[in-house]
Amino acid sequence: MRALGAEVRVCAPPDFAELLDGVGVPLVPIGRPVRPMVKGAVTGTAPLPAAGLPQRAAALVATTYDAVAAVAEGCDAVVATGLMPAGAAARAVAEKLGIRYVCVAYFPSYLPSPHHPPHAWPGRPLPPEVTDNQELWDLNTENMNVLFGEAINTHRASIGLPPVDNVRDYVFTDQPWLAADPTLGPWLEPADLDVVQTGAWIRPDERPLPxxxxxxxxxxxxxxxxxxxxxxxxxxxxxxxxxxxxxxxxxxxxxxxxxxxxxxxxxxxxxxxxxxxxxxxxxxxxxxxxxxxxxxxxxxxxxxxxxxxxxxxxxxxxxxxxxxxxxxxxxxxxxxxxxxxxxxxxxxxxxxxxxxxxxxxxxxGTIRTDGTTVAAKLLLDAVSRERPPVSA
Structure with missing residues (x-):
């Protein structure tokens, strides 16, 4: 993005400060560090109880919205990835500012498709008797609404936005981007979503080995x-x-x-x-x-x-x-x-x-390395088409 003349601001958990410092991009931190939460969930020392998900969702929506809204004024687009409540908050910022919003997935199985089932959520396992992927994704819609709908819509009401009745589709949009390599993680057709597969986003690393x-x-x-x-x-x-x-x-x-x-x-x-x-x-x-x-x-x-x-x-x-x-x-x-x-x-x-x-x-030899360039050009082209003409 910067090589093409754009200014970039990044909102992310504070764990990523050192990484972003290394490439000279300022970080606007969102919430608390991720590492302790992941460690507790994976090791079982502090598992995430399903009963607490709506409360954590409400906090994540609020903190993400505040962080993104604080720096998005004057921007042309918001590009978001991550957890569902954070994506909803990012889209709400774009909605309030009237700018483009793009949802990015890093793996095909995150997005609804007849070719794979959804991922299970804590406390809401996939019913073993259901094998039809479309039926499972319909159930996934219900689960997203139950887990996150109240938190997202309560926050939307507080900032003067109308409620959404399908949290997942609101966050994903009907044209999400897939930042995965077409050979390694292909998006399979036919599918209801108009997915834009950019290729994987690979950060060039020129550091010598110690x-x-x-x-x-x-x-x-x-x-x-x-x-x-x-x-x-x-x-x-x-x-x-x-x-x-x-x-x-x-x-x-x-x-x-x-x-x-x-x-x-x-x-x-x-x-x-x-x-x-x-x-x-x-x-x-x-x-x-x-x-x-x-x-x-x-x-x-x-x-x-x-x-x-x-x-x-x-x-x-x-x-x-x-x-x-x-x-x-x-x-x-x-x-x-x-x-x-x-x-x-x-x-x-x-x-x-x-x-x-x-x-x-x-x-x-088949893995593409131009995914970031493809994505940056797509975004800047879309933004340039949406800008109002400048009067002489």
């Missing part, structure tokens, strides 16, 4: 990377033990990323090395395989690097990405969120097979 990481990579054969990004893990010590032993059982070295799971080495042998935040785009080109949680970004980065993958999905979209990795033949989908020595050993057998490496390299 000297100690380079030294470890140069000291032997390509290692297996193990890391779960922003996912805390139950029993992280057991996970690290299982992962390192499984990698060693295949005669490989291990590169362990600490991440939000706080993974650590299990001994002081020189065939394992622990890393913090590094340039994954550079690193994944030099590893034998990537064992990860299946986030959209990590999956795309590994696919672009041509690295075979083992996806150990934890929540939301991650089972989708695990399935796509397996379907494409570029790695293995781990069965469930809890890895063991046996399960990881089996998955690595698939990922480290020569034919998987060959297939991963072939698919890497």
């Amino acid at each position: 000297a100690d990481v380079e030294a470890f990579l140069d000291a032997g054969a390509p290692p297996v990377y193990v890391g779960f990004g922003s996912m805390p893990m139950r029993d992280s010590e057991d996970v690290a033990q299982a992962a390192i032993e499984a990698v060693r059982a295949h005669g490989r070295r291990a590169l362990v990323s600490r991440g939000w799971a706080d993974l650590a080495l299990i001994d002081d042998q020189d065939d394992c090395f622990a890393v913090g935040e590094v340039n994954q785009q550079a690193l994944f080109r030099r590893v034998a395989a990537v064992v990860h949680h299946g986030g959209a970004g990590t999956t795309t980065t590994a696919a672009l690097a041509g690295a075979p993958q083992v996806v150990v999905p934890q929540i939301v979209d991650q089972p989708y990405w695990a399935g796509r990795v397996a379907e494409l033949g570029i790695g293995a989908a781990h069965d469930g969120p809890t890895p063991t020595f046996e399960s990881l050993s089996a998955a690595l057998t698939t990922a480290l097979a020569p034919e998987t490496r060959t297939r991963a390299r072939a698919v890497a």
Whole structure:
């Protein structure tokens, strides 16, 4: 956006301040840090009770609206992603200001489609007897209204906007954007939504690898990377033990990323090395395989690097990405969120097979890298068409 001459303001949780500082974009923080909430939900130390969702939704709507409204004056568009209440608040700001609103999804299964079911919400599991996707999405509409409708409409009334009767469709609009690679995460037709698939939004990373990481990579054969990004893990010590032993059982070295799971080495042998935040785009080109949680970004980065993958999905979209990795033949989908020595050993057998490496390299050549440019041009073109003509 900035390269095309636009000014950009970003509203996000305070966790992302360091990331945005690194690219010189000012952050307007929304609410509290996400990391403690995610850790509690994933590890079970502070699960999110379904009964509290409407109250949390009300708080998220209010804090998001206030943050976005404070900086959106004078802007031409609001681009939003994230949780449903936050998207509703962002659209309400655009509605009040009379400017364009765009909803962005990072994975196809977030959007209503006859080709996949919706994700379940806490306290509202998908009924096992219902197998028709359209029926499940109709139920999803009801669930969104029950969980978030009152909070969203109460806030809308407070700012002079009329109520909405379909929260989900209001947030998504009839033309959402899909920031996923067409090979890795294709949008399937026919579907009711007019989805604009821009390609994945990949942030170019030119950082060199740290000297100690380079030294470890140069000291032997390509290692297996193990890391779960922003996912805390139950029993992280057991996970690290299982992962390192499984990698060693295949005669490989291990590169362990600490991440939000706080993974650590299990001994002081020189065939394992622990890393913090590094340039994954550079690193994944030099590893034998990537064992990860299946986030959209990590999956795309590994696919672009041509690295075979083992996806150990934890929540939301991650089972989708695990399935796509397996379907494409570029790695293995781990069965469930809890890895063991046996399960990881089996998955690595698939990922480290020569034919998987060959297939991963072939698919890497199909992954597009222009998604951000496509999206920026689409948005600026749309905004320019909507601006009133300037009088002489």
